[in-house]
Amino acid sequence: MADSLPSSTNVLPVCEPVPFIDLVAQYRQIKPQVQEAVRKVFDTQRFVMGEEVAQFECEVASYCDSRAAIGCASGTDALVLSLIALDIKPGDEIITTPFTFFATAGAIHRVGAIPVFVDIEPDSFNIDTEKVEAAITEKTKAIIPVHLYGQCAEMDPLWRIAVRFNLGIIEDACQAIGSTYKGRRAGVLGTIGCFSFFPTKNLGGAGDGGMITTDDPHIARKLRRLRVHGDQGGYDHVEVGFNSRLDSLQAAVLRAKMPLLESWTAARQQNAAVYEELFRKYQVRDQITVPAVLPERNHIYNQYCIRISRQQRNKVLEHLRDVQVGAAVYYPKPLHLQTCFKFLGYQEGDFPESERAAKEVLALPIFPELENRQQEIVVREIAIVLERTPKSARTPVLPPKFMQQHSTQQRVA
Ligand SMILES: Cc1ncc(COP(=O)(O)O)c(C=O)c1O
Numbered sequence: 425m426a427d428s429l430p431s432s433t434n435v436l437p438v439c440e441p442v443p444f445i446d447l448v449a450q451y452r453q454i455k456p457q458v459q460e461a462v463r464k465v466f467d468t469q470r471f472v473m474g475e476e477v478a479q480f481e482c483e484v485a486s487y488c489d490s491r492a493a494i495g496c497a498s499g500t501d502a503l504v505l506s507l508i509a510l511d512i513k514p515g516d517e518i519i520t521t522p523f524t525f526f527a528t529a530g531a532i533h534r535v536g537a538i539p540v541f542v543d544i545e546p547d548s549f550n551i552d553t554e555k556v557e558a559a560i561t562e563k564t565k566a567i568i569p570v571h572l573y574g575q576c577a578e579m580d581p582l583w584r585i586a587v588r589f590n591l592g593i594i595e596d597a598c599q600a601i602g603s604t605y606k607g608r609r610a611g612v613l614g615t616i617g618c619f620s621f622f623p624t625k626n627l628g629g630a631g632d633g634g635m636i637t638t639d640d641p642h643i644a645r646k647l648r649r650l651r652v653h654g655d656q657g658g659y660d661h662v663e664v665g666f667n668s669r670l671d672s673l674q675a676a677v678l679r680a681k682m683p684l685l686e687s688w689t690a691a692r693q694q695n696a697a698v699y700e701e702l703f704r705k706y707q708v709r710d711q712i713t714v715p716a717v718l719p720e721r722n723h724i725y726n727q728y729c730i731r732i733s734r735q736q737r738n739k740v741l742e743h744l745r746d747v748q749v750g751a752a753v754y755y756p757k758p759l760h761l762q763t764c765f766k767f768l769g770y771q772e773g774d775f776p777e778s779e780r781a782a783k784e785v786l787a788l789p790i791f792p793e794l795e796n797r798q799q800e801i802v803v804r805e806i807a808i809v810l811e812r813t814p815k816s817a818r819t820p821v822l823p824p825k826f827m828q829q830h831s832t833q834q835r836v837a
Pocket of ligand 1 (some may be wrong): 473498500501524525527528570596598599619620622623632633634
Protein backbone atom coordinates (compact mmCIF):
# COMPACT_ATOMS: atom_id res chain seq x y z
CA MET A 425 0.00 0.00 0.00
CA ALA A 426 2.70 2.46 0.98
CA ASP A 427 4.22 2.11 -2.52
CA SER A 428 1.18 3.70 -4.09
CA LEU A 429 1.28 6.73 -1.83
CA PRO A 430 2.98 10.00 -2.67
CA SER A 431 6.51 10.10 -1.41
CA SER A 432 5.65 12.94 0.98
CA THR A 433 3.89 10.41 3.24
CA ASN A 434 7.27 8.98 4.21
CA VAL A 435 8.03 12.04 6.28
CA LEU A 436 4.61 12.55 7.83
CA PRO A 437 4.53 12.38 11.58
CA VAL A 438 2.98 9.24 13.02
CA CYS A 439 -0.76 9.53 12.69
CA GLU A 440 -2.82 9.80 15.85
CA PRO A 441 -5.43 7.01 15.83
CA VAL A 442 -9.00 8.18 15.32
CA PRO A 443 -11.71 5.75 16.42
CA PHE A 444 -14.69 5.09 14.18
CA ILE A 445 -16.94 5.49 17.19
CA ASP A 446 -16.11 6.23 20.82
CA LEU A 447 -18.83 5.04 23.17
CA VAL A 448 -16.50 5.40 26.14
CA ALA A 449 -16.38 9.17 25.49
CA GLN A 450 -20.17 9.24 25.47
CA TYR A 451 -20.39 7.20 28.67
CA ARG A 452 -17.98 9.57 30.42
CA GLN A 453 -20.51 12.40 29.97
CA ILE A 454 -23.49 10.48 31.29
CA LYS A 455 -22.03 8.00 33.76
CA PRO A 456 -23.85 9.33 36.86
CA GLN A 457 -27.28 9.34 35.14
CA VAL A 458 -26.79 5.86 33.67
CA GLN A 459 -25.48 4.37 36.89
CA GLU A 460 -28.34 5.87 38.86
CA ALA A 461 -30.86 4.49 36.34
CA VAL A 462 -29.30 1.03 36.54
CA ARG A 463 -29.19 1.17 40.34
CA LYS A 464 -32.91 1.94 40.50
CA VAL A 465 -33.72 -1.12 38.39
CA PHE A 466 -31.60 -3.32 40.65
CA ASP A 467 -33.31 -1.86 43.70
CA THR A 468 -36.71 -2.86 42.34
CA GLN A 469 -35.47 -6.20 40.91
CA ARG A 470 -37.99 -5.78 38.09
CA PHE A 471 -35.90 -6.69 35.09
CA VAL A 472 -38.42 -7.45 32.39
CA MET A 473 -40.84 -4.84 30.99
CA GLY A 474 -42.36 -3.00 33.99
CA GLU A 475 -42.50 0.73 34.69
CA GLU A 476 -39.23 1.66 33.01
CA VAL A 477 -40.36 0.11 29.73
CA ALA A 478 -43.83 1.67 29.95
CA GLN A 479 -42.32 5.11 30.61
CA PHE A 480 -39.80 4.75 27.82
CA GLU A 481 -42.56 3.72 25.40
CA CYS A 482 -44.46 6.90 26.30
CA GLU A 483 -41.35 9.00 25.79
CA VAL A 484 -40.62 7.51 22.37
CA ALA A 485 -44.28 7.86 21.31
CA SER A 486 -44.24 11.49 22.38
CA TYR A 487 -40.88 12.12 20.66
CA CYS A 488 -42.06 10.60 17.36
CA ASP A 489 -45.60 11.94 17.77
CA SER A 490 -47.07 8.46 17.36
CA ARG A 491 -50.13 7.19 19.25
CA ALA A 492 -48.34 4.09 20.45
CA ALA A 493 -44.82 2.77 20.92
CA ILE A 494 -44.14 -0.86 21.75
CA GLY A 495 -40.76 -1.95 23.06
CA CYS A 496 -39.22 -5.20 21.86
CA ALA A 497 -35.92 -7.04 21.94
CA SER A 498 -34.21 -5.61 18.82
CA GLY A 499 -34.69 -3.73 15.57
CA THR A 500 -34.77 -7.06 13.76
CA ASP A 501 -37.60 -8.26 16.00
CA ALA A 502 -39.39 -4.95 15.44
CA LEU A 503 -39.41 -5.72 11.71
CA VAL A 504 -40.49 -9.36 12.16
CA LEU A 505 -43.27 -8.45 14.61
CA SER A 506 -44.47 -5.65 12.32
CA LEU A 507 -44.71 -7.97 9.33
CA ILE A 508 -46.74 -10.44 11.38
CA ALA A 509 -48.91 -7.63 12.73
CA LEU A 510 -49.75 -6.75 9.12
CA ASP A 511 -50.81 -10.39 8.57
CA ILE A 512 -47.99 -11.06 6.13
CA LYS A 513 -48.17 -14.72 5.15
CA PRO A 514 -45.74 -17.14 3.48
CA GLY A 515 -45.47 -16.37 -0.22
CA ASP A 516 -46.50 -12.72 0.13
CA GLU A 517 -44.16 -10.26 -1.56
CA ILE A 518 -42.63 -7.32 0.27
CA ILE A 519 -40.89 -4.58 -1.68
CA THR A 520 -37.69 -3.18 -0.23
CA THR A 521 -34.19 -1.98 -1.10
CA PRO A 522 -31.19 -4.26 -1.60
CA PHE A 523 -28.88 -1.57 -0.20
CA THR A 524 -29.48 -1.89 3.53
CA PHE A 525 -28.41 -3.87 6.57
CA PHE A 526 -29.24 -7.55 6.16
CA ALA A 527 -31.99 -7.53 8.81
CA THR A 528 -34.44 -5.68 6.55
CA ALA A 529 -34.67 -8.54 4.08
CA GLY A 530 -33.82 -11.18 6.69
CA ALA A 531 -37.00 -10.28 8.59
CA ILE A 532 -39.09 -10.62 5.42
CA HIS A 533 -37.65 -14.07 4.77
CA ARG A 534 -38.04 -15.03 8.42
CA VAL A 535 -41.84 -14.73 8.18
CA GLY A 536 -41.90 -16.78 4.97
CA ALA A 537 -42.47 -13.81 2.68
CA ILE A 538 -40.42 -12.92 -0.40
CA PRO A 539 -38.23 -9.84 -0.55
CA VAL A 540 -38.70 -8.06 -3.87
CA PHE A 541 -35.89 -5.60 -4.39
CA VAL A 542 -36.08 -2.20 -6.03
CA ASP A 543 -32.97 -0.16 -6.78
CA ILE A 544 -31.96 2.99 -4.89
CA GLU A 545 -31.63 6.66 -5.78
CA PRO A 546 -27.93 7.46 -6.14
CA ASP A 547 -28.00 10.63 -4.05
CA SER A 548 -29.91 9.52 -0.93
CA PHE A 549 -29.13 5.77 -1.13
CA ASN A 550 -32.84 5.18 -0.40
CA ILE A 551 -35.38 3.23 -2.42
CA ASP A 552 -36.15 4.81 -5.80
CA THR A 553 -39.87 5.41 -5.51
CA GLU A 554 -40.22 5.79 -9.29
CA LYS A 555 -39.28 2.14 -9.68
CA VAL A 556 -41.60 0.74 -7.02
CA GLU A 557 -44.80 0.48 -9.02
CA ALA A 558 -43.19 -1.75 -11.66
CA ALA A 559 -42.33 -4.27 -8.93
CA ILE A 560 -45.90 -4.66 -7.66
CA THR A 561 -47.73 -7.90 -8.37
CA GLU A 562 -50.96 -9.38 -7.00
CA LYS A 563 -48.83 -10.95 -4.24
CA THR A 564 -47.40 -7.64 -3.01
CA LYS A 565 -48.59 -6.84 0.51
CA ALA A 566 -46.26 -4.17 1.86
CA ILE A 567 -43.30 -1.88 1.24
CA ILE A 568 -40.36 -1.48 3.62
CA PRO A 569 -38.52 1.74 2.87
CA VAL A 570 -35.26 2.06 4.82
CA HIS A 571 -34.21 5.51 6.03
CA LEU A 572 -30.60 4.67 5.35
CA TYR A 573 -27.79 6.30 7.31
CA GLY A 574 -30.36 8.54 9.06
CA GLN A 575 -32.13 10.26 6.15
CA CYS A 576 -35.78 9.56 5.40
CA ALA A 577 -36.83 7.94 2.14
CA GLU A 578 -39.15 9.85 -0.19
CA MET A 579 -42.38 8.96 1.58
CA ASP A 580 -45.15 10.89 -0.24
CA PRO A 581 -44.94 8.93 -3.51
CA LEU A 582 -44.75 5.70 -1.50
CA TRP A 583 -47.93 6.60 0.35
CA ARG A 584 -49.73 7.31 -2.91
CA ILE A 585 -48.67 3.90 -4.24
CA ALA A 586 -49.59 2.18 -0.95
CA VAL A 587 -53.07 3.69 -0.93
CA ARG A 588 -53.68 2.83 -4.60
CA PHE A 589 -52.60 -0.78 -4.20
CA ASN A 590 -53.78 -1.27 -0.62
CA LEU A 591 -50.30 -1.97 0.77
CA GLY A 592 -48.89 -1.50 4.25
CA ILE A 593 -45.75 0.57 4.79
CA ILE A 594 -43.24 -0.52 7.44
CA GLU A 595 -40.55 2.10 7.90
CA ASP A 596 -37.19 0.60 8.69
CA ALA A 597 -36.18 3.56 10.84
CA CYS A 598 -33.50 1.56 12.69
CA GLN A 599 -30.84 4.12 11.68
CA ALA A 600 -33.11 7.13 11.77
CA ILE A 601 -34.47 8.05 15.19
CA GLY A 602 -35.29 11.77 15.14
CA SER A 603 -34.90 12.11 11.37
CA THR A 604 -37.69 14.14 9.74
CA TYR A 605 -39.51 14.27 6.44
CA LYS A 606 -41.65 17.34 5.77
CA GLY A 607 -41.56 18.19 9.47
CA ARG A 608 -42.67 14.78 10.74
CA ARG A 609 -40.40 12.31 12.45
CA ALA A 610 -39.44 8.87 11.18
CA GLY A 611 -41.76 6.29 12.73
CA VAL A 612 -45.00 8.11 11.83
CA LEU A 613 -44.45 8.22 8.07
CA GLY A 614 -45.87 4.76 7.36
CA THR A 615 -48.27 2.26 8.89
CA ILE A 616 -45.61 1.07 11.36
CA GLY A 617 -42.13 2.32 12.26
CA CYS A 618 -39.25 0.13 13.49
CA PHE A 619 -36.31 1.32 15.58
CA SER A 620 -33.13 -0.29 16.84
CA PHE A 621 -31.27 0.65 20.01
CA PHE A 622 -28.12 -1.23 19.06
CA PRO A 623 -25.31 0.53 20.96
CA THR A 624 -23.94 2.40 17.91
CA LYS A 625 -27.26 4.01 16.99
CA ASN A 626 -27.83 7.69 17.77
CA LEU A 627 -29.81 6.44 20.77
CA GLY A 628 -27.98 3.27 21.74
CA GLY A 629 -28.61 0.93 24.64
CA ALA A 630 -26.30 -1.24 26.70
CA GLY A 631 -27.06 -4.18 24.42
CA ASP A 632 -29.89 -5.00 22.04
CA GLY A 633 -33.28 -3.33 22.06
CA GLY A 634 -36.00 -2.21 19.68
CA MET A 635 -39.20 -0.19 19.41
CA ILE A 636 -42.22 -0.16 17.14
CA THR A 637 -44.36 2.92 16.60
CA THR A 638 -47.84 3.06 15.12
CA ASP A 639 -50.96 5.21 15.12
CA ASP A 640 -53.20 2.19 14.57
CA PRO A 641 -54.70 0.94 17.88
CA HIS A 642 -55.55 -2.48 16.43
CA ILE A 643 -51.95 -3.02 15.26
CA ALA A 644 -50.60 -1.71 18.57
CA ARG A 645 -52.72 -4.21 20.53
CA LYS A 646 -51.56 -7.03 18.31
CA LEU A 647 -47.91 -6.04 18.69
CA ARG A 648 -48.24 -5.94 22.48
CA ARG A 649 -49.55 -9.50 22.35
CA LEU A 650 -47.08 -10.80 19.80
CA ARG A 651 -44.06 -9.80 21.89
CA VAL A 652 -45.33 -11.95 24.80
CA HIS A 653 -46.23 -15.18 22.99
CA GLY A 654 -49.59 -13.88 21.81
CA ASP A 655 -50.84 -13.56 25.41
CA GLN A 656 -53.67 -11.03 25.63
CA GLY A 657 -53.48 -11.24 29.43
CA GLY A 658 -54.08 -13.96 32.02
CA TYR A 659 -52.25 -16.62 29.98
CA ASP A 660 -54.90 -16.34 27.30
CA HIS A 661 -52.93 -16.94 24.09
CA VAL A 662 -55.00 -15.88 21.13
CA GLU A 663 -52.15 -16.38 18.66
CA VAL A 664 -48.59 -17.68 18.67
CA GLY A 665 -46.08 -14.93 19.20
CA PHE A 666 -42.54 -14.59 20.48
CA ASN A 667 -40.52 -13.73 23.51
CA SER A 668 -39.39 -10.30 22.35
CA ARG A 669 -39.55 -8.06 25.39
CA LEU A 670 -37.47 -4.97 26.09
CA ASP A 671 -35.48 -5.35 29.31
CA SER A 672 -36.05 -2.81 32.09
CA LEU A 673 -32.31 -2.22 32.28
CA GLN A 674 -32.22 -1.29 28.60
CA ALA A 675 -35.22 1.00 28.97
CA ALA A 676 -33.65 2.67 32.02
CA VAL A 677 -30.35 3.30 30.22
CA LEU A 678 -32.15 4.58 27.12
CA ARG A 679 -34.30 6.89 29.24
CA ALA A 680 -31.18 8.33 30.83
CA LYS A 681 -29.75 9.01 27.36
CA MET A 682 -32.93 10.24 25.69
CA PRO A 683 -32.72 13.88 26.92
CA LEU A 684 -29.36 14.15 25.17
CA LEU A 685 -30.44 12.69 21.83
CA GLU A 686 -31.19 16.01 20.15
CA SER A 687 -27.90 17.60 21.18
CA TRP A 688 -25.97 14.50 20.07
CA THR A 689 -27.70 14.64 16.69
CA ALA A 690 -26.87 18.37 16.39
CA ALA A 691 -23.23 17.55 17.12
CA ARG A 692 -23.25 14.92 14.35
CA GLN A 693 -24.70 17.51 11.95
CA GLN A 694 -22.00 20.00 12.93
CA ASN A 695 -19.36 17.36 12.32
CA ALA A 696 -20.81 16.82 8.84
CA ALA A 697 -20.46 20.55 8.15
CA VAL A 698 -16.86 20.49 9.36
CA TYR A 699 -16.05 17.60 6.98
CA GLU A 700 -17.36 19.61 4.03
CA GLU A 701 -15.14 22.53 4.97
CA LEU A 702 -12.14 20.26 5.38
CA PHE A 703 -12.71 18.52 2.02
CA ARG A 704 -12.62 21.94 0.37
CA LYS A 705 -9.52 23.00 2.24
CA TYR A 706 -7.69 19.82 1.30
CA GLN A 707 -8.86 20.17 -2.31
CA VAL A 708 -10.45 16.73 -2.48
CA ARG A 709 -13.99 17.97 -3.01
CA ASP A 710 -13.94 17.03 -6.70
CA GLN A 711 -13.02 13.44 -5.89
CA ILE A 712 -15.49 12.96 -3.07
CA THR A 713 -19.28 13.10 -3.06
CA VAL A 714 -20.51 14.19 0.34
CA PRO A 715 -23.90 12.93 1.61
CA ALA A 716 -26.75 14.81 -0.07
CA VAL A 717 -29.40 16.15 2.26
CA LEU A 718 -32.57 16.15 0.21
CA PRO A 719 -35.19 18.92 0.50
CA GLU A 720 -37.53 18.93 3.49
CA ARG A 721 -35.44 16.40 5.36
CA ASN A 722 -33.34 16.44 8.49
CA HIS A 723 -30.43 14.01 8.21
CA ILE A 724 -29.40 12.66 11.61
CA TYR A 725 -26.15 11.08 10.36
CA ASN A 726 -26.20 7.74 12.07
CA GLN A 727 -23.57 7.20 9.41
CA TYR A 728 -21.68 9.80 7.39
CA CYS A 729 -21.01 8.05 4.08
CA ILE A 730 -19.05 9.70 1.33
CA ARG A 731 -18.59 8.31 -2.16
CA ILE A 732 -15.21 7.91 -3.77
CA SER A 733 -14.63 6.34 -7.18
CA ARG A 734 -14.41 2.57 -6.93
CA GLN A 735 -10.72 2.62 -7.94
CA GLN A 736 -9.89 4.87 -5.02
CA ARG A 737 -12.33 3.70 -2.32
CA ASN A 738 -10.51 0.54 -1.34
CA LYS A 739 -7.14 2.26 -1.44
CA VAL A 740 -8.44 4.95 0.91
CA LEU A 741 -10.00 2.36 3.22
CA GLU A 742 -6.81 0.34 3.34
CA HIS A 743 -4.71 3.41 4.08
CA LEU A 744 -7.05 4.60 6.83
CA ARG A 745 -6.83 1.16 8.42
CA ASP A 746 -3.03 1.24 8.16
CA VAL A 747 -2.88 4.55 10.03
CA GLN A 748 -5.59 3.50 12.51
CA VAL A 749 -8.22 5.94 11.37
CA GLY A 750 -11.69 4.41 11.68
CA ALA A 751 -13.70 3.91 8.49
CA ALA A 752 -16.16 1.29 7.30
CA VAL A 753 -18.18 0.21 4.29
CA TYR A 754 -21.94 0.05 4.78
CA TYR A 755 -22.61 -2.15 2.87
CA PRO A 756 -20.10 -3.94 0.66
CA LYS A 757 -22.51 -6.51 -0.83
CA PRO A 758 -26.08 -5.62 -1.79
CA LEU A 759 -28.66 -8.06 -0.52
CA HIS A 760 -29.72 -9.40 -3.94
CA LEU A 761 -26.18 -10.76 -4.31
CA GLN A 762 -26.02 -12.44 -0.90
CA THR A 763 -25.50 -16.20 -1.01
CA CYS A 764 -28.56 -16.91 1.14
CA PHE A 765 -30.80 -15.05 -1.34
CA LYS A 766 -29.48 -16.84 -4.44
CA PHE A 767 -32.76 -18.70 -4.67
CA LEU A 768 -34.53 -15.41 -5.41
CA GLY A 769 -32.85 -15.48 -8.82
CA TYR A 770 -31.29 -12.03 -8.91
CA GLN A 771 -28.02 -11.42 -10.73
CA GLU A 772 -25.22 -8.93 -10.81
CA GLY A 773 -26.35 -5.95 -12.86
CA ASP A 774 -29.99 -6.12 -11.71
CA PHE A 775 -29.64 -3.10 -9.41
CA PRO A 776 -26.81 -0.99 -10.81
CA GLU A 777 -27.15 1.92 -8.36
CA SER A 778 -27.01 -0.37 -5.33
CA GLU A 779 -24.04 -2.22 -6.80
CA ARG A 780 -22.22 1.04 -7.57
CA ALA A 781 -22.94 2.38 -4.07
CA ALA A 782 -21.54 -0.82 -2.53
CA LYS A 783 -18.26 -0.17 -4.36
CA GLU A 784 -18.06 3.56 -3.65
CA VAL A 785 -19.37 4.32 -0.17
CA LEU A 786 -17.11 4.94 2.78
CA ALA A 787 -18.38 5.76 6.27
CA LEU A 788 -16.20 8.16 8.26
CA PRO A 789 -16.24 8.80 12.02
CA ILE A 790 -19.16 11.11 12.85
CA PHE A 791 -19.89 10.39 16.52
CA PRO A 792 -20.89 13.45 18.58
CA GLU A 793 -17.74 13.62 20.70
CA LEU A 794 -15.45 13.60 17.62
CA GLU A 795 -13.11 16.58 17.73
CA ASN A 796 -12.33 18.88 14.80
CA ARG A 797 -8.68 17.95 15.18
CA GLN A 798 -9.56 14.29 14.70
CA GLN A 799 -11.68 15.12 11.66
CA GLU A 800 -8.75 16.96 10.16
CA ILE A 801 -6.61 13.85 10.58
CA VAL A 802 -9.26 11.79 8.77
CA VAL A 803 -9.41 14.22 5.85
CA ARG A 804 -5.66 14.69 5.72
CA GLU A 805 -5.15 10.94 5.43
CA ILE A 806 -7.78 10.67 2.68
CA ALA A 807 -6.12 13.54 0.83
CA ILE A 808 -2.78 11.76 0.99
CA VAL A 809 -4.19 8.77 -0.87
CA LEU A 810 -5.91 11.04 -3.38
CA GLU A 811 -2.57 12.80 -3.85
CA ARG A 812 -4.04 16.15 -3.01
CA THR A 813 -2.23 16.96 0.21
CA PRO A 814 -0.54 20.28 -0.04
CA LYS A 815 2.63 20.25 2.05
CA SER A 816 1.19 22.95 4.28
CA ALA A 817 -1.64 20.60 5.21
CA ARG A 818 0.59 18.84 7.74
CA THR A 819 -0.44 21.62 10.07
CA PRO A 820 -4.15 22.32 10.56
CA VAL A 821 -5.56 24.39 7.71
CA LEU A 822 -8.78 25.45 9.36
CA PRO A 823 -8.58 28.95 10.80
CA PRO A 824 -8.50 28.71 14.61
CA LYS A 825 -11.78 30.62 14.89
CA PHE A 826 -13.61 28.05 12.79
CA MET A 827 -12.12 25.22 14.81
CA GLN A 828 -13.08 26.82 18.06
CA GLN A 829 -16.61 27.64 17.00
CA HIS A 830 -17.26 24.05 16.02
CA SER A 831 -15.50 22.40 18.91
CA THR A 832 -17.47 24.41 21.44
CA GLN A 833 -20.75 23.83 19.62
CA GLN A 834 -20.27 20.11 19.48
CA ARG A 835 -19.77 19.78 23.21
CA VAL A 836 -23.44 20.30 23.60
CA ALA A 837 -24.03 17.38 25.87
C1 LIG B 1 -31.40 -0.57 8.56
C2 LIG B 1 -31.41 -1.52 9.71
N1 LIG B 1 -32.43 -2.39 9.82
C3 LIG B 1 -32.50 -3.27 10.83
C4 LIG B 1 -31.52 -3.32 11.80
C5 LIG B 1 -31.61 -4.36 12.87
O1 LIG B 1 -31.57 -3.83 14.15
P1 LIG B 1 -31.00 -4.73 15.38
O2 LIG B 1 -29.54 -4.84 15.19
O3 LIG B 1 -31.38 -3.94 16.59
O4 LIG B 1 -31.67 -6.03 15.32
C6 LIG B 1 -30.45 -2.44 11.74
C7 LIG B 1 -29.40 -2.47 12.76
O5 LIG B 1 -28.27 -2.21 12.54
C8 LIG B 1 -30.38 -1.52 10.66
O6 LIG B 1 -29.37 -0.68 10.55
